[in-house]
Amino acid sequence: MFHLFSHCWSWLQAIQEPIRKVTLLVVGLDNAGKTSIIMDIERALGGEALPAVQPGQTRLRVDRFEVTLVDLPGGQRSRGAWRSHYSAAHGLLFVLDSSDLARMEEARKVLSRVLSHPDVSGKPLLLLANKQDATAALLPCELIERLCLERLVNENRSPCRIVSAGLPSPRSPCPPALTLSPRPQEPCAARRDPPTGPAFTTLQGLRWLLRTIPT
Template sequence: MFSLMANCCSWLKRWQEPVRKVTLIMVGLDNAGKTATVRGIQGESPEDVAPTVGFSKIDLKQGRFEVTIFDLGGGKRIRNIWRNYYAESYGVIFVVDSSDIARMEETKQAMIEVLNSPKISGKPVLVLANKQDREGALSEADVIESLSLEKLVNEHKCLCQIEPCSAIMGCGKKIDKSIKKGLYWLLHIIAKDFDALNERIQRDTTEQKAYEEQKKLERAERVRRIREERGSRTSDLLLPFKALYHQQPTMLPIRD
């Protein structure tokens, strides 16, 4: 009887909680398994994925959360787009290919760059130590050591959880439990500090929009000036031709 009442109370409490819109970014080197992971979360097959050029966006409902995940391409040349998503992100999912030992240093540098951003520092980070099914994959402890994870997250005051997992294990209900557990953890941490985080995100996104608007205006002004310069140069070049054209009729032989 008591447990029934306790269950009812917790259900009521959850039901009264407002729906919260949360944006997350999923980053990590190319080939780490980000797209395979979001595919699995979405209930789609994580097999046959192609490298992400740019980003893909997925929307899902998790309890009282409406979650948007930006799965950002990890290729070296497109990593610089990550920063455009930092301001609006409530938390980070960093996917690591635990079996690619040769790229651990590159992974570490990429993570340092993400956490170094003032728009990310202090936000919660979920590290998915992916590809645990592969032979020779680093264990959770080895990934922590290779990335100097403890030092890094302490320096940037980021709450962090690491989950060893395999994105290709299954999808939907059959998804690796560690991925599910990690996502719950991240959303739970975000919910705990939602108001402060939300305020920061509103402030940062307004600032970013103003910055982008300013850049757009500057670009438009540059283009206008280039066109103006080109226009005046073309009319200078055209002038002798015009003069020539007007002179020609007088040079034609006069016939009866």
């Protein structure tokens, strides 16, 4: 009887928990595939999309969160305007074309500038390694080294998770999700997501991001 009462009380607390509104910025270089990533998330959520308030925004209901995704232009001339959105953001999604090796250094510098900004430092980051089905695509475990992610995470105290976005890579079976936490926590821990398809893998990454946002 006690266990039944405890279960009912936990259920009542869950349904009475208020909806939390969060804003997430979707950034990355131009042609990285930000729009397709947002469409993947909408597809995985089914009918949980909400009416958009402004152009470039997507509103979603994810568990107990009302999420506003703000898709910012990734062109070089547009990136300077990103900083005006940083203070209102609870976290970031950085979309990376993992097959564009020629621009990987550019992506690293952009990511470093974003994470080191005082209005971003400490906020969680979901890095979406897009276009994993391309032959030249770097795997998430390779991107950690190429982007100096572990150093960036520790310097800026920003928890980070890398998720394979798009179709699976034809190369070696690197875990589709890698989580990096600032020291003194575990510096790098890998966790394999259930094989439920690319859209659901992206959605799982989004749920991690929402859970990581400080209350």
